[in-house]
Amino acid sequence: MVRDQSKLKNTKRENAKGTTRSKKREETSARIVQAARQSFAKRGFHGTSTRDIATEAGTNQGLITYHFGTKDALWRAAADNLFEEIGGRLFDRLALRQLADERENARESIREFVRFSAEYPEFFWLMVDEGKNADERLDWLITTHLRPRFNVLADYMLNELGYSQTDLPHVYYALAGAASLIFAVAPECRQLTGVDPLKKEVIERHADFVARLIVA
């Protein structure tokens, strides 16, 4: 029964990567994290039970205790996983293009951000779920993941989009909100307006709409 891997003795066994055992361990762990990410995103931290996560991952609840210790730690692992995946894809998209027209360049970056928001509604769900209460999870989320990413985006907005320091929070949250909400409440949008926001052409229309909104 190993609860904390950091306490493992530094034996020759530790560098046995790729063995059947450590492969299985990672696979199982990954399956749990994946299920946790889905559940936490869709139903929030409190709305998710560790048993449901285990079932969805096709395993036993005890494995969560074994691999992660607590529900809180599993939530952190799920967030880590999300941001790891996000980190690469988001910044691969932004600021890559160097079109002649600077404004069109900025617009395309915003379009990419909207496409990203459609692909990863979890990001927005997490932000809203945890951002409204000043607790320990929010602290961790900000210092570990949000601040570094915010700084990059802030740089981009200041230098490439030409916004002022004072405007920063307003641009950031207005853009994030305008880009993401429609995808975050997709079922509501479908039922309320009859339009499915996750259809390709609707995503593109929203991308263009928001891009032209912010860079007229």
Add this chain to the structure above:
Amino acid sequence: MVRDQSKLKNTKRENAKGTTRSKKREETSARIVQAARQSFAKRGFHGTSTRDIATEAGTNQGLITYHFGTKDALWRAAADNLFEEIGGRLFDRLALRQLADERENARESIREFVRFSAEYPEFFWLMVDEGKNADERLDWLITTHLRPRFNVLADYMLNELGYSQTDLPHVYYALAGAASLIFAVAPECRQLTGVDPLKKEVIERHADFVARLIVA
């Protein structure tokens, strides 16, 4: 033990309004609904326990069963209460002014919507919390409260702001998102940017920012 008032016999007792008893009943009920509104908004449906609500309302949990029956019914009562309050104030604000400059008229309406979003973050929280899962609560929320309000806003956007039918979902969710997110995640905004979005001057700045965004 009265579980369902509609089943009460239609005696002369029913019109005893303003008596000490019925006054107390309404006061208690209102206190519970108020506490429920706060809790459901801040911690979501699943993150809220009926015991906590009762305690916060300064009463016993049994009273929730007595007055509302189930947690679900209490949630509906809380939502009713929120929308009742919102309904009046929101539409009092919109489309009231008739300035000479039509664009400035539209901008001021949007500013009012942003001020409203700062005052009632619950609206946004509810929308995101319930809008991401297609369940019975979402059905009820849409048919009972969202659709009528959406129709009014849609009219306003089509006729006053000059948007097209196709653009409607995009305008609606982009505006709602841009206007509300910064207030919905106020603790995060404070910690991440150092700016408190609920300060009067920040609200006004955001109002102006979003207004100029949408009506350039």
Add this chain to the structure above:
DNA sequence: GAAAAGATTATTCGTTTGAATAAATTTGAG
């Protein structure tokens, strides 16, 4: 002022939850 009905509190019930522990199984090292 007494009896009935209404409102409130206290207690209880069956489930579910997060977590811990025990038992069983699988794997790798010697």
Add this chain to the structure above:
DNA sequence: CTCAAATTTATTCAAACGAATAATCTTTTC
């Protein structure tokens, strides 16, 4: 092949949950 360690499953525990019921207190009616 064997045995210890790692992993997985099964079981158990105390606490919290929504809900129901019982008991108590208050108000109204006659």
